[in-house]
Structures are given as structure tokens and as C-alpha cells.
Amino acid sequence: MTNLHRHAPLRVALVGLGTVGGGVIRLLNTNGDLIARRAGCPIQIVAISARDRNKDRGVDLSPYEWVDDMTTLATRDDVDVVVELIGGADGPALTLARQCLTLGKPFVTANKAMLAHHGLDLARLAETGGTALKYEAAVAGGIPVIKGMREGAAANEISRVYGILNGTCNYILTTMEKEGRGFDEVLKEAQDLGYAEADPSFDIDGVDAAHKLTILASLAFGTELDFDAVATTGIRHVIAADIAEAAALGFRIRLVGMAQNGADGLFQRVHPMLVPLDHPLAHVDGSLNAVVAEGNFVGRLFFQGRGAGDGPTASAVVADLIDVARDEYGDAFAMPVAALTPQNTADAGARIGRSYLRFKVQDRPGVLAEIAAATRDAGVSIESMIQRGANQADGVLVAIVTHAGEERCVRETLERLAGSDSLLDTPIVMHILD
Amino acid sequence: MTNLHRHAPLRVALVGLGTVGGGVIRLLNTNGDLIARRAGCPIQIVAISARDRNKDRGVDLSPYEWVDDMTTLATRDDVDVVVELIGGADGPALTLARQCLTLGKPFVTANKAMLAHHGLDLARLAETGGTALKYEAAVAGGIPVIKGMREGAAANEISRVYGILNGTCNYILTTMEKEGRGFDEVLKEAQDLGYAEADPSFDIDGVDAAHKLTILASLAFGTELDFDAVATTGIRHVIAADIAEAAALGFRIRLVGMAQNGADGLFQRVHPMLVPLDHPLAHVDGSLNAVVAEGNFVGRLFFQGRGAGDGPTASAVVADLIDVARDEYGDAFAMPVAALTPQNTADAGARIGRSYLRFKVQDRPGVLAEIAAATRDAGVSIESMIQRGANQADGVLVAIVTHAGEERCVRETLERLAGSDSLLDTPIVMHILD
Structure with missing residues (x-):
């Protein structure tokens, strides 16, 4: 030829x-x-x-x-x-x-x-x-999601872009889910298998996903890249009981990076979320990656594939080389740098959504009332509350799912409970993907 | 700006x-x-x-x-x-x-x-x-799958590309599935709702999907487009009982267009398939479209989104206009026309896979033995066979799932049974996605 x-x-x-x-x-x-x-x-x-x-x-x-x-x-x-x-x-x-x-x-x-x-x-x-x-x-290894955002979805005003951007975290979370095992044990195994680095913090603390989200957000919204604006929480604090409670409520836990555009600015966050079973991200298992973009004309686009490894990553590198050979390339972030707008970071507290809160507490009378009072005083409306005492060597677990409300109220709940000697551990908050 | x-x-x-x-x-x-x-x-x-x-x-x-x-x-x-x-x-x-x-x-x-x-x-x-x-x-409306194949996956030797390429058929099949209703009734409703054309044959007979598959196959394999080589079967003959039997066996029925490259040539087919529940195509519901490409380095890529409608289709049209404005375009089918190779059409009979066969038969002794003998004589190995007589006004249903084997044997089974007065209707064959 x-x-x-x-x-x-x-x-x-x-x-x-x-x-x-x-x-x-x-x-x-x-x-x-x-x-x-x-x-x-x-x-x-x-x-x-x-x-x-x-x-x-x-x-x-x-x-x-x-x-x-x-x-x-x-x-x-x-x-x-x-x-x-x-x-x-x-x-x-x-x-x-x-x-x-x-x-x-x-x-x-x-x-x-x-x-x-x-x-x-x-x-x-x-x-x-x-x-x-x-x-x-x-971003997302072999999945052509840069091209999908830069070119494929280019005609759309994007309302939000989000996805599972770190295969190591997804492997750990889905293995915990399938095998009912704890974080430390699964991380250790992932390290032994070569799925996680000896120093895993870049992955499991969400930094790697935040890097990728920064790039996606610029492409989606025509904004300047702003890594420092990403609120990042990793998966170290997710315990097997969280996954079990989430499952009982009809959710799976995934580390989701999400950038969302609203009237008050751009919001970027990487954190473990509860994903409803009828959402495609709930079915992204193992080390797969997936990205969702929601556009005002195209609706919801969903891309899934292998996000790491030599083969998929090389596939993406060589796709770029083919573009260069074809002379089919232009502005790196989809438009001239001068056309990118500075980000105005939205206030997380004003975001509306449902949340999952989990407390490890003393097994004694009055603790549940204390938590309930804190949520009431902070203006948080509770959709469901589960307390499980059995089989918990170290205290009792209380898991709450809130009705949709401002995140500032959830934060205030935790502030009200801060320092309480009823709490055995720092509470965990995970938001629910709608 | x-x-x-x-x-x-x-x-x-x-x-x-x-x-x-x-x-x-x-x-x-x-x-x-x-x-x-x-x-x-x-x-x-x-x-x-x-x-x-x-x-x-x-x-x-x-x-x-x-x-x-x-x-x-x-x-x-x-x-x-x-x-x-x-x-x-x-x-x-x-x-x-x-x-x-x-x-x-x-x-x-x-x-x-x-x-x-x-x-x-x-x-x-x-x-x-x-x-x-x-x-x-x-192809696939708003999903940037032409770009995904032409550019995103361009570094890969693709083994097969397949997907749900017609939203009308997927709407009908998934509505039949969810509501346990019959084809004619759901088609009528889809027409009333504007989801299906007054003359629906292009959609439900698989012609529209075959057009799209022809395009995808050329991009995936670097072959000349050959619409006439697509073996096309629509969804008219799928009955509610097929969907129920498939569900009982762990499958969902989807109209799948598939192009596969093998040693003996290229195989292109549009027909209803049994899709295992753990495959992402099984979760593509309603009028959504989805495309899977399997590459030798990237692994399995999965794209999903809205395949029709004014918004998604306009999104794709304007994405093309943006490419034209950016001067980022090249060969229409990913390479010069002279570099596209003519297709050598693979023999369907030599394909290996599992199949689902369904017969409507007389409710009388010996019919099951007749079918079993035909499969035996044709060299078809049966994995499971279900006969259901109750609630069938018009005869008895016999559903068979074969072990993996050459498709020619399945065809021979039907030839052996052709003309038998035990059969009340033309048998239906659907292959199983592996």
C-alpha cells in the first residue's frame, strides 16, 4: 500500500x-x-x-x-x-x-x-x-473522550461532565463491593497485582482524577484550566459498611469527578458518590473508566472503556499521532486560549442535592437523638436513617440519606456535631448522583 | 468574542x-x-x-x-x-x-x-x-461514533464493531420487554407517539440499521462499503414469548448490527440477538443507540447516547460544520478510497456461536422428538430446551439454546424440519452475543 x-x-x-x-x-x-x-x-x-x-x-x-x-x-x-x-x-x-x-x-x-x-x-x-x-x-486512557468533548460534542452548551476517571479507585471500590472486603485489604491486593502503585496516594486520594477533571472541565465549558478549584476527596475513608448501606438503599459507590456549570459559576469536585443503579456509571466495574457529558442538544453522551494500561493508552497516543499526520488538529482546548474564560468557582454550599452521611458512634442512649437534633437544627431533612449495632466491634454505625437540600446544611450538621464525644470517628459525607 | x-x-x-x-x-x-x-x-x-x-x-x-x-x-x-x-x-x-x-x-x-x-x-x-x-x-445520531471510529480508534486493528443502531426498534423491543406486550400493539403505539414512521419498514426490517452498519464496517476495517453484503433481518417476528424465554435464560433481545473481521473475510449482519445481561448493550433501553468497537490495543470501547431526534442529530451536523470551519477533516472513510480494500464476504455458515431457536408447534405427541431428531441429525448440540404449552392459544412453543457450533448446522436443522406439518409457523433463529 x-x-x-x-x-x-x-x-x-x-x-x-x-x-x-x-x-x-x-x-x-x-x-x-x-x-x-x-x-x-x-x-x-x-x-x-x-x-x-x-x-x-x-x-x-x-x-x-x-x-x-x-x-x-x-x-x-x-x-x-x-x-x-x-x-x-x-x-x-x-x-x-x-x-x-x-x-x-x-x-x-x-x-x-x-x-x-x-x-x-x-x-x-x-x-x-x-x-x-x-x-x-x-484522560480516560483509550477512550477518545478528549476528541469527544473537543469535537464530537462541540456544538453543545454542556451542563455537566462527569465520570469515573481513575481505574485503581474503581477497581478497589468494585472489589470491596463484590467481595464485601475492607479498603486496606483490597488496596494491598491491588498493589500486589500491580493495579495500584506502591505509593497509591495520587490515585486513592483523588488527585489523578482531579487532574483529568481539570482538563475535561476546560473543554466542556470553555474555561481556563483551574486545578486548584477542584474540591478533592479520595476513597480512603469508604468502609465496607458504607458500600453495604448504599447497596441496601439502591446505590453503588464510585469515585466520581464532576464539573458542573451553573448561574453562580463552575463547580468541580472529585469525591466518592452514591450512584443509583439505573445510571450507567453504576455498571462501570473493575478498572474501567467512563465519562458522561450532558449537552443542551445532544442530551446525555456516555463513553466507556479501558482507562489505563499500555494497550489502551498507546492506542490514544497513536490516535494523536495519526491526527498530526493527517494535519487534523487545532486549538488544544477547543478554542484559542484568549477565548477561554476565567473560572468563577461556584459555592459548594449552595449546591442542591441529596447526601449520604455516616457516623461511627458510641453505643449508648441519646446518641441518635443528638444526631437527629443536629440535622434538625442545621435544616437538613432526613429521607432515611439506619442504625446498625450488631457485628460492629467498634461502636455503632448510623447512616443517613437526606432529602434534596443545600449542601451548606449538611456541612453545618457536621459542624454542630464536631467535638461531640459520642462520635468515634470523623463522619463521612458522600453526595448522591441525580 | x-x-x-x-x-x-x-x-x-x-x-x-x-x-x-x-x-x-x-x-x-x-x-x-x-x-x-x-x-x-x-x-x-x-x-x-x-x-x-x-x-x-x-x-x-x-x-x-x-x-x-x-x-x-x-x-x-x-x-x-x-x-x-x-x-x-x-x-x-x-x-x-x-x-x-x-x-x-x-x-x-x-x-x-x-x-x-x-x-x-x-x-x-x-x-x-x-x-x-x-x-x-x-450513524447513531448525536453519538460521535464516526469520529470515534475514524479517529479515536484509528490506531487499532478492529476485530468487530457492533451496536444498537435503530432507536425505533430498540424502543419497541424494550417496551415489549418491560410491559410484556406484543409487537403489533407496541408498534402501533410507537406510531401514534411519533416514534415510528407510518411506513415503519425501513426501521423494523433492519434496513436503516444495515445502512449504518455498512458505514461503520468500512471505517472499522478499511474496506469498501458494501451494503448488499449485510444479511438483514428485522424484528417483526419477535414475539412476547421470545422476550420472556430470553429473560428466563438471562438475556435481553436487541436488534444488533454487527460487522466482524475474520480469516475468511468480513461478516456483516443486522438481526435480533440475545444479549447477556452482563453486556452493556443489554442495558441500552428505549430509543437510545450504542456502539461497541473492539480493538487489539484499546480493548472494548462503548459509546451510548441518543441516536435520533432533532437535537442530537443537529448536534452531530453542527459538529461536522465545526470541523469544516476548523479545517480539521480528511478522507471521508479514514483513508484514501484507493486504500480501501474490497470486501470478501465471510460465509455465515462457518460462524461459530450459540443460537436461540423457537418453534410454534402442534400440541401432540412426537413433535418434541421430531425437533430433537432434526437437531441431532444436523449436528446441533442443545444446551437447553424449554417447551411451554399453557396459555398458548395457538399451539405450543419450543425454545432451544444451542451450545456453540457452526451456524450451518442450525440452518440445516431448519431445513430438515421445513415442510413438517408439526410446525405452525416459520421457526425463528436468533444468535447469542458472546
């Missing part, structure tokens, strides 16, 4: 040779002919770079030129595009990105942390440099 | 002013500012055309120039892109498409019938004319 190629090969420098880097090499080797037909030209890795040259990566690196100093790649005329897979918000990845974009070299990255913190600056450099900044792999 | 526009307005001629045409006008009026920011320029309708000028369409058409002879649009310098929403595989739509593309005028259409039959020719004209042929709205 080579006679059909309308362009010379696209020459790629690949920086970072971890799992995903190896996946990109394998993908281009395996699907090279098909990719050349689709891209209009072969896509060839010509140079590679990583921290440690001598590490065994399980792929044959001998066809590629090894480059010690990756910063030289930005200026090389025999490199058409640089792929960055080293990660980290700052440091070498950021330096390389700035160099490439400033010099007009197309830049493809999977680096959500860097984009969440510096995406606006990088998009500005790409614009000035007249080149591509592509990052499909940064 | 107009100072941020980098281009002059994109001037659109809109041909066809039915539901979707009205939706496009409303969408551009409602979201115009946001679209201008995303597209890099305002998108403005300048001319409109339809069969009947005097029909009341519920939208104000006075701002637009009315054009009686739509064929003049292809040559007008003050029209940058033509949107065709008149439908029909041949006739005026095809004439207009050929004129526009030949003259290098970008052409956006929602016309799946025309693409399924003439897509290859039109793509060739677009290529020669160096212009855009865009058709996101032709």
Missing part, C-alpha cells in the same frame, strides 16, 4: 519508555500497515530517550537512535513530532514541552498532571508556535 | 427543513456564540432550500435566503458548505452531493442510505475535489 501514501513518514521521537512507551512501540510495530493507510503515511519512531538506557524493557530498542539529552529533540529537523511519556507536572517533561511548542514542534503527551497545572501556558505556546498540543491519552 | 475569530464566518446552505433541519437552525441560534468560539468563526446559515416553501416548520426562516433550485448552491461563491438533510439514497440528495463534491464544495449530510449505497463514489469525488464529505449524523 506504500504507493498510496501521500506524505513522507511521520518521524517520531519517543521520550519515556515505561509501560506506555513500550506499548506505543508494540502498537506501531503490530498495526503499522493499517496505521499507514489511515494516517496517509507511515508513522515511524526514529529516536528514543529515557532516564536509564540499560533497563530491560521487554521490547527491542535497537532499531531506534538512543538520545541521552532529550532537550535536543525539540530542535532536530529529522524529528516531526515528540511524544512525552515521562510524566510529572514539572521537571523534564515540562521543559521538553515548552521547548517543542515554542519551536513549533508538534507535541503529544499523556501527562495529565502537567496539563492540569500548566495546560494553559502550553496551549498558548502551541498557538504562538502554530503547532499541535495533543493529549488524548491524558 | 468576535475579535477572537480568526476566520470570516462559515456560510452554510441548509437543504431540507424537516425535524433535523429545524434542529440545526435552533441549535445555531441558541449556541451560536459558544460555537463561534469553538469553531474559530461564526457559523451562519445564509441560504435554505426544501421541497415546499410554504409549510409551517415552527422556526423563523425569514433571516435566510430561500433558494428554489438547490442545484445552484454547489456553484455559489457565497456558500462555503452545503448541509443536506433531505434523505433518500438517490434523487435530489445524490445529485446535490455529486455537484458539490465535484466542485470542491464541502458537503455535510445525515443521509445514511445515500452513503451506504454511494459512499465510495462520493468519497472519491471529495478526494478529487479536495474537499470535505462529513456525515457524523448518519
Whole structure:
């Protein structure tokens, strides 16, 4: 089919040779002919770079030129595009990105942390440099959700975009759910299986999901990226009993990143939510990712797929390379940087919704009355309250589902109870997806 | 924000002013500012055309120039892109498409019938004319699945692409399922509600889904479009008892269009299938559409959303216009026409899978033995067989689920039973999605 190629090969420098880097090499080797037909030209890795040259990566690196100093790649005329897979918000990845974009070299990255913190600056450099900044792999792995938001849903005013953006958390939560086991035990197993990092905090504290949400929110609402505006809570405090109570009430617990646009501004939050069983997110199991976008003409769009791993992530990286080869790319965040509006952060307290509150309390008379009084005084209306004492070695669990109301009232409930010696633990609040 | 526009307005001629045409006008009026920011320029309708000028369409058409002879649009310098929403595989739509593309005028259409039959020719004209042929709205309405296949999954060898491609059929099947009602009754209701056409055959006989599948298959496999190679069966013969038996066995019935690539060629089929409850397609209810693509690196991608209606379809049409405004478009079927390979149609008989067979038979001794003997002689291995006599006014139902085996054996079973006076009706075969 080579006679059909309308362009010379696209020459790629690949920086970072971890799992995903190896996946990109394998993908281009395996699907090279098909990719050349689709891209209009072969896509060839010509140079590679990583921290440690001598590490065994399980792929044959001998066809590629090894480059010690990756910063030289930005200026090389025999490199058409640089792929960055080293990660980290700052440091070498950021330096390389700035160099490439400033010099007009197309830049493809999977680096959500860097984009969440510096995406606006990088998009500005790409614009000035007249080149591509592509990052499909940064959010939801193999699911083409960047393209779905930037292009597919582009005709819509989006009211909210949300989803399951971290496969590690979803694996842990759904395993807890299916097997009735505790968080620590399942996390340990996930680490042993390689599904969770030795230091899992980026995942389980919601930081990774918040990075991704920051990017999605900008695309959905035409706003400047603002990672600091994301209210982030992870899943460390979810216990097996929460999952059981939620199930009894017709919900499943998922770590949801949600950005919502309203009259009072933009609201971004990552936190465990109770998802009703009739919502598609309730059926996203294991390490899958999923994204929902709600537009004023398209209605609800739902994308699901594998959000991590070498294959899916490499699929997204190479999709970006095909776009570059086809010359089908434009503004990184769907519009010129100057057209992105600054975010006005909405007040969380004014948000209306139902909430789940769970208390671990002393098993003694009057505690339930104390909690009930606090909710009453804070103006929280209770839809259901369950107290379970049996089988609880350490106290009694009280789980409350509220009627829809302002979140400030829920917060006030907790403030009223703060310091009470009836409480054995910090109460947990999870909101309910409507 | 107009100072941020980098281009002059994109001037659109809109041909066809039915539901979707009205939706496009409303969408551009409602979201115009946001679209201008995303597209890099305002998108403005300048001319409109339809069969009947005097029909009341519920939208104000006075701002637009009315054009009686739509064929003049292809040559007008003050029209940058033509949107065709008149439908029909041949006739005026095809004439207009050929004129526009030949003259290098970008052409956006929602016309799946025309693409399924003439897509290859039109793509060739677009290529020669160096212009855009865009058709996101032709498949699965508002879901950006053309983009998902053409670009998002472009790095993958796709093994199969399949989905629920007709909202009318899905509405009928899921309503039958939820309410235990019969096909004719639910179809009548759907017609009264406007969910089904007065002449519903294009939908319920699977033709519409086959048009869409033809397009998806080309994108997925890099093959020439071949509508005639789609084996198509509709849902007329599905009865309430089939849905009940399927449910008892852990399945739901959906009209599935599937294209699968194998060693012996490409297989394309639209027919009602039994979908296991743990598959996401089993949870696609009402008039929703959904598409699954399985790639060798990305794994399983799942897209769901509204597949019809003015809002979602207009959303897809305007997404195409934004792509045109951004100059982000290329080969209509993801690669040059010359790179698309002719299809080699796989033999359906050699396909391996489980099947559901249902017979309406005489209530008399020996009939079950007759069916069992036919399956045995045809080499079909039975996983389960249910006979239900009660409440069946007209005979007895026998439902069989086979073990995985070659489809030719199932066909042979029916051939062996053909003409038997034990059968009260033509048996129905539905395959089981694995």
C-alpha cells in the first residue's frame, strides 16, 4: 500500500519508555500497515530517550537512535513530532514541552498532571508556535473522550461532565463491593497485582482524577484550566459498611469527578458518590473508566472503556499521532486560549442535592437523638436513617440519606456535631448522583 | 468574542427543513456564540432550500435566503458548505452531493442510505475535489461514533464493531420487554407517539440499521462499503414469548448490527440477538443507540447516547460544520478510497456461536422428538430446551439454546424440519452475543 501514501513518514521521537512507551512501540510495530493507510503515511519512531538506557524493557530498542539529552529533540529537523511519556507536572517533561511548542514542534503527551497545572501556558505556546498540543491519552486512557468533548460534542452548551476517571479507585471500590472486603485489604491486593502503585496516594486520594477533571472541565465549558478549584476527596475513608448501606438503599459507590456549570459559576469536585443503579456509571466495574457529558442538544453522551494500561493508552497516543499526520488538529482546548474564560468557582454550599452521611458512634442512649437534633437544627431533612449495632466491634454505625437540600446544611450538621464525644470517628459525607 | 475569530464566518446552505433541519437552525441560534468560539468563526446559515416553501416548520426562516433550485448552491461563491438533510439514497440528495463534491464544495449530510449505497463514489469525488464529505449524523445520531471510529480508534486493528443502531426498534423491543406486550400493539403505539414512521419498514426490517452498519464496517476495517453484503433481518417476528424465554435464560433481545473481521473475510449482519445481561448493550433501553468497537490495543470501547431526534442529530451536523470551519477533516472513510480494500464476504455458515431457536408447534405427541431428531441429525448440540404449552392459544412453543457450533448446522436443522406439518409457523433463529 506504500504507493498510496501521500506524505513522507511521520518521524517520531519517543521520550519515556515505561509501560506506555513500550506499548506505543508494540502498537506501531503490530498495526503499522493499517496505521499507514489511515494516517496517509507511515508513522515511524526514529529516536528514543529515557532516564536509564540499560533497563530491560521487554521490547527491542535497537532499531531506534538512543538520545541521552532529550532537550535536543525539540530542535532536530529529522524529528516531526515528540511524544512525552515521562510524566510529572514539572521537571523534564515540562521543559521538553515548552521547548517543542515554542519551536513549533508538534507535541503529544499523556501527562495529565502537567496539563492540569500548566495546560494553559502550553496551549498558548502551541498557538504562538502554530503547532499541535495533543493529549488524548491524558484522560480516560483509550477512550477518545478528549476528541469527544473537543469535537464530537462541540456544538453543545454542556451542563455537566462527569465520570469515573481513575481505574485503581474503581477497581478497589468494585472489589470491596463484590467481595464485601475492607479498603486496606483490597488496596494491598491491588498493589500486589500491580493495579495500584506502591505509593497509591495520587490515585486513592483523588488527585489523578482531579487532574483529568481539570482538563475535561476546560473543554466542556470553555474555561481556563483551574486545578486548584477542584474540591478533592479520595476513597480512603469508604468502609465496607458504607458500600453495604448504599447497596441496601439502591446505590453503588464510585469515585466520581464532576464539573458542573451553573448561574453562580463552575463547580468541580472529585469525591466518592452514591450512584443509583439505573445510571450507567453504576455498571462501570473493575478498572474501567467512563465519562458522561450532558449537552443542551445532544442530551446525555456516555463513553466507556479501558482507562489505563499500555494497550489502551498507546492506542490514544497513536490516535494523536495519526491526527498530526493527517494535519487534523487545532486549538488544544477547543478554542484559542484568549477565548477561554476565567473560572468563577461556584459555592459548594449552595449546591442542591441529596447526601449520604455516616457516623461511627458510641453505643449508648441519646446518641441518635443528638444526631437527629443536629440535622434538625442545621435544616437538613432526613429521607432515611439506619442504625446498625450488631457485628460492629467498634461502636455503632448510623447512616443517613437526606432529602434534596443545600449542601451548606449538611456541612453545618457536621459542624454542630464536631467535638461531640459520642462520635468515634470523623463522619463521612458522600453526595448522591441525580 | 468576535475579535477572537480568526476566520470570516462559515456560510452554510441548509437543504431540507424537516425535524433535523429545524434542529440545526435552533441549535445555531441558541449556541451560536459558544460555537463561534469553538469553531474559530461564526457559523451562519445564509441560504435554505426544501421541497415546499410554504409549510409551517415552527422556526423563523425569514433571516435566510430561500433558494428554489438547490442545484445552484454547489456553484455559489457565497456558500462555503452545503448541509443536506433531505434523505433518500438517490434523487435530489445524490445529485446535490455529486455537484458539490465535484466542485470542491464541502458537503455535510445525515443521509445514511445515500452513503451506504454511494459512499465510495462520493468519497472519491471529495478526494478529487479536495474537499470535505462529513456525515457524523448518519450513524447513531448525536453519538460521535464516526469520529470515534475514524479517529479515536484509528490506531487499532478492529476485530468487530457492533451496536444498537435503530432507536425505533430498540424502543419497541424494550417496551415489549418491560410491559410484556406484543409487537403489533407496541408498534402501533410507537406510531401514534411519533416514534415510528407510518411506513415503519425501513426501521423494523433492519434496513436503516444495515445502512449504518455498512458505514461503520468500512471505517472499522478499511474496506469498501458494501451494503448488499449485510444479511438483514428485522424484528417483526419477535414475539412476547421470545422476550420472556430470553429473560428466563438471562438475556435481553436487541436488534444488533454487527460487522466482524475474520480469516475468511468480513461478516456483516443486522438481526435480533440475545444479549447477556452482563453486556452493556443489554442495558441500552428505549430509543437510545450504542456502539461497541473492539480493538487489539484499546480493548472494548462503548459509546451510548441518543441516536435520533432533532437535537442530537443537529448536534452531530453542527459538529461536522465545526470541523469544516476548523479545517480539521480528511478522507471521508479514514483513508484514501484507493486504500480501501474490497470486501470478501465471510460465509455465515462457518460462524461459530450459540443460537436461540423457537418453534410454534402442534400440541401432540412426537413433535418434541421430531425437533430433537432434526437437531441431532444436523449436528446441533442443545444446551437447553424449554417447551411451554399453557396459555398458548395457538399451539405450543419450543425454545432451544444451542451450545456453540457452526451456524450451518442450525440452518440445516431448519431445513430438515421445513415442510413438517408439526410446525405452525416459520421457526425463528436468533444468535447469542458472546
